[in-house]
Each structure stands twice: as structure tokens, then as C-alpha cells.
Amino acid sequence: LKYTVLKISVISGILVFLLWLSIFVYASFYYIYMPHASHVNEAYFEFDVCENGVGMCSFPTANVTFGKYGREEILRAGQTYRILVDLELPESPINQEIGMFMVKVQMYDRTGKLTARSSRSAVLHYQSFLLKIIKTLAFAPAFIAGLSEEKQTLQVEIFSAYVDDLNYPSVGTLIEIQNKKIQIYSAKLNIFAYFTGLRYYLFYWPASSGAVGIACNFVFFCVIAALSWYKYF
Amino acid sequence: LKYTVLKISVISGILVFLLWLSIFVYASFYYIYMPHASHVNEAYFEFDVCENGVGMCSFPTANVTFGKYGREEILRAGQTYRILVDLELPESPINQEIGMFMVKVQMYDRTGKLTARSSRSAVLHYQSFLLKIIKTLAFAPAFIAGLSEEKQTLQVEIFSAYVDDLNYPSVGTLIEIQNKKIQIYSAKLNIFAYFTGLRYYLFYWPASSGAVGIACNFVFFCVIAALSWYKYF
Amino acid sequence: LKYTVLKISVISGILVFLLWLSIFVYASFYYIYMPHASHVNEAYFEFDVCENGVGMCSFPTANVTFGKYGREEILRAGQTYRILVDLELPESPINQEIGMFMVKVQMYDRTGKLTARSSRSAVLHYQSFLLKIIKTLAFAPAFIAGLSEEKQTLQVEIFSAYVDDLNYPSVGTLIEIQNKKIQIYSAKLNIFAYFTGLRYYLFYWPASSGAVGIACNFVFFCVIAALSWYKYF
DSSP, X not given: OHHHHHHHHHHHHHHHHHHHHHHHHHHHHHHHHSOOOSEEEEEOEEOOBOTTSSSBSSOOEEXXXXXXSSSXXXXXXXXXXXXXXXXXXXXXXXXXXXXXXXXXXXXXXXXXXXXXXEEEEEOOOXXXXXXXXXXXXXXXXXXXXXXXXXXXXXXXXXXXXXXXOSSSOEEEEEEEEEOSSOXXXXXXXXEEEOOOHHHHHHHHOHXXXXXXXXXXXXXXXXXXXXXXXXXXX | OHHHHXXXXXHHHHHHHHHHHHHHHHHHHHXXXXXXXXEEEEEOOBXXXXXXXXXXXXXXXXXXXXXXXXXXXXXXXTOEEEEEEEEEEEOOHHHHHTOOEEEEEEEEETXXXXXXXXXXXXXXXXXXXXXXXXXXXXXXXXXXXXXXXXXXXXXEEEEEEEEOXXXXXXXXXXXXXXXXXXXXXXXXXXXXXXXXXXXXXXXXXXXXXXXXXXXXXXXXXXXXXXXXXXXXX | OHHHHHHHHHHHHHHHHHHHHHHHHHHHHHHHHSOOOSEEEEEOOBOOBOTTSSSBXXXXXXXXXXXXXXXXXXXXXXXXEEEEEEEEEXXXXXXXXXXXXXXXXXXXXXTSOEEEEEEEEEOOOOOOHHHHHHHHHHTHHHHHHTSOOSEEXXXXXXXXXXXXXXXXXXXXXXXXXXXXXXXXXXXXXXXXXXXXXXXXXXXXXXXXXXXXXXXXHHHHHHHHHHHHHHHHO
């Protein structure tokens, strides 16, 4: 009996190790294979302060120029781009209360002419009171250590397939968050070259492709482990 | 006695395995056999912001054009379609309070002429306080890992049998959610070719047909297992 | 003693098995013998949204045409029909609070002329706080698995004996739920050919006839089992 228990525990230990290895290998592959944003630009919001000196009296607006040194035409003509705005918002009661808000984006060219516009709605993800407590307790060590905080990152897809106008190439963008009570930590404008093939599946079905990838790795490692076992014992 | 216990545990283990196998085979069959939506289009909602800069002052409306590149006539004349709107809503207190809301859909043709309209009511599914707590605790690991969240997906059937007008083929649709307090994560317009025969039963009676299918598989596998058992022992 | 205990357990096992068999046979009989609705039509409710963009400002009303393709005269003249409306309602606090509500049904003919009308009251079935807790805990696995949810299905009998007018045959019906706060998941209009004889009893006294039927089956199976027992032992 002792021998059986030992055997089972050794085998389960090996399986857990192989599972962790599969996840690690998949994560590394994902990180290396998936393209990072072609262009990432920080968006800095500005707004008018109210007469009484507190609060916003205009929508927070950010002017983002592509490229590092002012008005550069960096989008390649003919290339399809995905343009996303990443908003980092605190999970404060005010942000929870405002409900849906519009993110309005206007692209302009070198002369300031409007080249494209898009409006998308977004909303902070809801968490019930109980779930918040559970999450806070679960992540308390990370919160205390300052590694994490109670915020959400909303990825708002502004253009799913943007092609630049050859005659009026865009050099920058105006991002307007149409809400006067919102609290924003920071925002980023991400421009990705459009994904095709495997990258497309990895991006749009991360859970499914992750499960498939990890399962394949796991089976592969198990086969190797089993072969090694039978060879040496 | 030991022998009997061993025998019973082996048999029950085999039965559990066969049950899992039946479910797996049925799920695979269902996934392969059932057609995926002919056309899936993301719906992006827009609304007017109120004067005071917070909240919605018009109904959220989404303009969805069929096809990927603008106004295409993609619906085949004479073919019957089922048209559904999938709404992903957070289970927030605001969404619970608004009660029933109307989803109004207007189809238009290439010239902008209205070709069909439909209004359907929908309501978030109710969960009592106690059930919410039980569910939150049961799914806490998934919530913490970010695999799941507290939302509901409502499938609103807009047209159960839509046939396109030959002379005025539809190229797009206007979706209006007639409520100014609602919070929507995302929405999809799904167009299915109409199901007939077995697919019809699988779609409209998923529980019954699933039970029948799994039971058939289970009996089949049990017979095979029993035959194998009697042959080799 | 051992022999007696064994005998009693065997006999009670057989009795339980016979009881289950009786219930199964009765259920099969009921399912095969009772007619399904002659015509089932989904009712889709529409209502006017209030000025402020939230809530209902007219009664939810559904226009149901009989037959699949518009205005068909499908009710046979001279035949008596039972017409029921099945309402699927969430057990939400709002629905519990509204108390009784009227279901008003108007039948109309091909020219839109009113042919029959009926109003019936309905009310959600009450469950005390403690019973709800017990039920939630008892059905928790089904709720979590998504097989069941906290709703009630009210069968409102609109006409117990409807005979169509030969000169003005009905082609559709207007269903109005006279309450502006109600939450409805879905509704169905069921038209049954009138039951006579045994079917009548089975439909209107399901509990009594079920008890009688199962008892008869049970006695019958017990007699058979007893005879078999005495013949072989």
C-alpha cells in the first residue's frame, strides 16, 4: 500500500510540474509571437476647470500626435490598422455610477483637416459587493506590496480596420471622453497592424487558443515523460 | 468482501468514464453539426450626452452594415433567416432596476429606405440575493482568474423568419435600445440561415435533445463495454 | 434474524422499484395520451417608453396572428377550443409587489373586427422568505448549472370554451397585460381543442387522477410480483 501511495504522489507531482511547464512555454510563445503595438502614444487629458474651482466644465480631451517628434505621417498607406484606446480607470464609486460613456476620436492630417472620426461607448465592468470583498482579500498581498491596485483597463476599439487616406495622411488624433465626472488615471493610443492568420485567432479567441496550446504542450510533455519513464525504469 | 468492493468501484469508475465519453462525443457532434451564424456583426452603440455632461439623453443606437466593406447586399433572396441580437449586460443594480426594455430594429436598403422593422422586449434575468451569493462563491475562482464575470448575455430574437425583399435588398440595420439608463458591454447582430429538421430540434430544445443524445451514446458505449467485458473475462 | 432482515430489505427494494415503475408507466401514458397544444404562438410584447427614457408608459401589448404566414383562419368552425396564455415571469421583488394584474385578450377577424374578448386576472404565486431560502438551497446545483432559474410560469385560461363565429372567423389576437411595472420573460398563446372524457379529468384534476392512476398501476404490478413470487419460491 505504501508503495502505491508513494507512486501516486510522485506521478501527480510530475503531472502538476508538466502542466506548469506547458503553461510557461505557451505564455513565452504568446509573448514572443504576438506583435506589440506598432505605435503606442500616451494620451494626456486636458479640461476646463469650473467657475467655482472644482470639477470639470468641459469634456476631458487629449491631443495625440503620432511619432515622437511632432506631426509625422507614420501610418503606411494601404496598410490596415486596428486603433485602440486603453483607458486606465479607478474602480471608484463615481466611475461606477456614471454608467456608459462615449469615447470620441477624430483623426486629422497635417493641415488640421479631419480625416476620420469614430465614437464608441464604454462602461466600467461591474463587480458585486461580495465579489469585491473576495477579490480584495485574494489580492491583498499584491495590493499591500503596491504591485496592483483597484483599477480597470478598458480597451476601447476605435477603428477595427482603419486605412489611411493617401492624399490626406493622418498625423494625429483628438480623443474626447464625453463625460464630465469620469476619473481617468491614464490613457494610451495603440495602433496595431492588422492581424491575420494565427495571430488573429490568438488575439480574438485568447481563451480557446490558450486552452488548445496548453493542452498540446501538456500532451507533448506527458508523452516525453512517459517514454523517459519506461526507458529508465 | 474486498473483491466485491473492488469490483463495484471498478465498475462505477468505468460507468463514470463512459458517461463522460458520451457527453464529450455529443458535445463534439453538436459543435460540428450545428451551423455557426451566417453573419456576425459587432454593434457599436452611440448616444447623445446630456447637457450636464453625464448620462444618456438619447437612446443608444447602433448602425450595423452587413458585410465587411460597407453596404453589401449579402442576404440571399428567397432564403429565410433568423436574426438575433446578442446583448452582453452587466448584472449591475441599475440594469436590474430598469425592468423591461424595448429593442427596436430597422432594416434599410441601399438607398436608406426602410425595408423591415421589429420591436422586441427584453429583461435581465432575475437572481435572488441568496442565489447571487451562492453563485459568487461557486464561481469565485473563475472570477478571480478573470475567466468569467458578473454579466448576462440576452439573446433577443428580432426576426424568427426574415425573407429579404427581392426589389429592396437590405444592406444594414439600425438597432435602438429604448432605455436611457441601461449599461451595455457589447452587442452582436447574428444572422442565421433558418434551421430545418434535426438542427431545428437541437436549437429549440437543447436540453431535451442533449439528454436524448447523451443517453443514446451512453447506452451504446455500455453495450460495447459489456460485450468487451464478457469476451475477455 | 439475519434472514428476516434480508427478506425485509429485499421486499422493500422490490416495492420501491414497483412504485417507480408505476410512476414511470403513468407518466409515459400521460405524455402519450394528453394532446399537445393545437396551436402555439409566441407572443412578443411591445410598449411605449416613458418621456424620461426609462420604464413603461403603456401596457405591454402583443399582437399574435394565428398560423405561420400572417392572417390565416385556422380555427375550425364548430369546434370548441380552450385558449390559454402562458406567462413566464421572474420571481423578482417588483413582480411580487405588483399583486394581481389583468390579462386582457381581444380576438379579431380578417377585417380587424373584434370577435371575442376576455379579461382574466392573475397573480404570481407567493413564497415565504424561509421557503425561498430552502428552495434556493435545494435547487442550488441546478441554478448554478444553468438548468433552472427563479421564474414562474402562469397558465392564464382566457377562454375555457371558445367557439369561433362562422361568419367572422378569428385570425389573430391582441394580448394586453394591464400593468406598467411587470417584468415578463416570454409569453405563449396556446390553443387546445377542447378535452372530453378522460382527457378532461386528466387536465383539470391532474393530482387526483395521477394518484389514482399510479395507485392502480402499483396494485397491478404488486399482484403480478406476488404471483411470480409464489410460483417460483
